Amino acid sequence: MPQIVDDRALDRNVAAGAPLQRSGKGEEALLRSLISGGDERLDCDEATGLNMYGHGPSPRPRDLAFGSSTASTISAAAFSAVGAYYADLLREMESASATEIYEREIGQVRHDLLRLLDLNQAAGQARVDAILATSGTDIHLFAAALLAREDDRALMTITLMGNETGSGVMTASSGRHFMNRVSSERAVAKGEELQLGEATRNTTVAVRNKDGSLRTDEEVEEELRGLIELARAAGLRCLLVVTDVSKTSLLAPSLETVLRLKGRFGAVLDIMIDACQFRLSAATIRAYLARDFMVAVTGSKFLAGPIFSGALLCPPAISERFRHRTVPAALADYCGKAEWPEGWAARESLPDRANFGLLLRWKAALFELERFAGLPEEKVIAVLSAFAGAVTIRLRSDPAFELLDSRPLDRSHLWGETSVLRWDEIPSIFSFYLCHPHHDGLLTATETADVYKGLAVEQGGLAAVRLGQPVRCADFGDMPASALRICLSAPLIVAASESTEALAGLIAEAMTVLDRTADMAARQSGERDVAPMRVASA
Structure with missing residues (x-):
């Protein structure tokens, strides 16, 4: 598959409206193919172009994308690479069997x-x-x-x-x-x-x-x-x-x-x-x-x-x-x-x-x-540790949130006792309830779902916020409660590993996401006189 030299530049260009180097007809065929060959979860609404998870087949690089525990939108870099690959396939299929090409x-x-x-990389390996x-x-x-x-x-x-x-x-x-x-x-x-x-x-x-x-x-x-x-x-x-x-x-x-x-x-x-x-x-x-x-x-x-x-x-x-x-x-x-x-x-x-x-x-x-696997593990650990530390401190200290009960990822019985820190022992999903701003207690599952949906819509020049879908985790009396999730993905880690500034930018975006989530929760719970937050679009 063709490699993209500067993925971040490509994402910025697409965000600014620059077209990908592909004909309109070819791009339409690519979009149709990306949502084909599955069940109705792939179907996109004709009006919005989005599926039941709020994602479509086109890149959305402006989104504050921290919802990979549920789903993601294809990155501009991957979209460009897959588009070039698909164009090659279409040319080959003009003179060869589609099923044979597919099998290969x-x-x-x-x-x-x-x-x-x-x-399966070593000779003689089972x-x-x-x-x-x-x-x-x-x-x-x-x-x-x-x-x-x-x-x-x-x-x-x-x-x-x-x-x-x-x-x-x-x-x-x-x-x-x-x-x-x-x-x-x-x-x-x-x-x-x-x-x-x-x-x-x-x-x-x-x-x-x-x-x-x-x-x-x-x-x-x-x-x-x-x-x-x-x-x-x-x-x-x-x-x-x-x-x-x-x-x-x-x-x-x-x-x-x-x-x-x-x-x-x-x-x-x-x-x-x-x-x-x-x-x-x-x-x-x-x-x-x-x-x-x-x-x-x-x-x-x-x-x-x-x-x-x-x-x-x-x-x-x-x-x-x-x-x-x-x-x-x-x-x-x-x-x-x-x-x-x-x-x-x-x-x-x-x-x-x-x-x-x-x-x-x-x-x-x-x-x-491929991009993620090419990172040195120490860089992955640095990004995950910094993100986990910042997000955990925020969720514990901010009265707008309450962390869902969790426990460390313990694989010691798989490896045996070791002091070596592995990147997958650091959590990349952080689950939290939304707290009611006026009294003790949490927002209901319905209110939390409304916050989630409201954040996912671009409005007032602000980018859409993508969190993990609410997970129903508890029932307090007759009131079900759900937890939202803020998550890291491999592409976010790859981008943040490039420099100290990039990592700081990732954490700043996460704080912006939590700011906007708290603001939306306050509005959803009935606090209508709260001044709108001034958040820089991403």
Whole structure:
């Protein structure tokens, strides 16, 4: 993929209205392709040009983009690179088969993803395989489908509650359609079994108490142990989905719990790491794979690629189990054979279908991953530490906010005791409630949602503020409360690592975002006489 010499200059030019070097017709085709090949979450409103998450396929470099825990808009640099790549593909397709070109290029995406994670690089090394998917939720569906057909025993999946993972994860993990349309454009019945009579059982575990505080690791482990014991007694196998990290930056259940459960239940229990936020290092991913844990990643959260793109990384032992598995016929509407590894039996029941939307979205995500992976770890740590320190101090000291209960990202049981600080041990998602300015208490979930929506709209010359969607974390009496999230993304870290001034600018932008959030919350809660804040547009 072509590299952009000065991405920041390109972003500034686009913000000022300078056109990208592409014909109008070619750009329209690119925009259509970027939102194709998925479910209705990709659909954009005709009036606004935005999807249900408030993002579209075009760059929006003026946005104060701190919402990567939910979604992001493609950067101008990635958009330009992907546009040039797509133009080359279109020229090649004038004289060659689109499906053959797609199979080659999506195979290259798989290769590049594994290369950037330093997988399959050594001669004689056992191969890690990757199944590509149109979203992280699709990955949960694929994993359940593969494991459910492994033997005569039924499968039970155990996931965190949807408020810490994703709204469709529980449905997909039970082997059911999780949206009303699939990537083949066929309409399906949401909640219906993928294959009649073969739905997987799903159960969920809460990691928070009703008031939003965290349950202890011991409580969670005891509940999980009981569930798996019951499943084993009933002749079921289990898939435990471990979230690293969740919507509110939790690693749950704890790795100490996970390793103890795996040691206790052995082959009855498989483990999948839901790393769909992709807020963990290549070394951490390799360590999970070395323990024969599957790892699910996406390109649209921390990497800030356009929604959606996903991959299921399968360690050699799992690949050997899966390569001979057939898949339900209904999966043919979700994926084509090129998205599955060479030599797998599943390919034989899947169509020769090209999904150029998925290809382009993964290309954009890998563009960002390549830039991020090229940074020295000490620079990444410096940016994350400075940002975490400044944001945490602000959220703790400002009466407009209340930090959501959280805990450190502890992977010591994966690595063993070490004094080495790894960048993915520093949080990059900070969750907070909005406090009522007139009396003790929090804004309601509805009021918080209104603040979130209001900030996302450009008004009065101010740039749109993009935070992570509110996460319902607590119920106080009959009042549900939600937490907003301010997040770092890989592109923000890359930009801030260039100089001391760039890092200071990033932190200043974050403070501006919190200023405007507090102001909007005061207005939303009824304080109409507050003078408008004077905030420089970004």
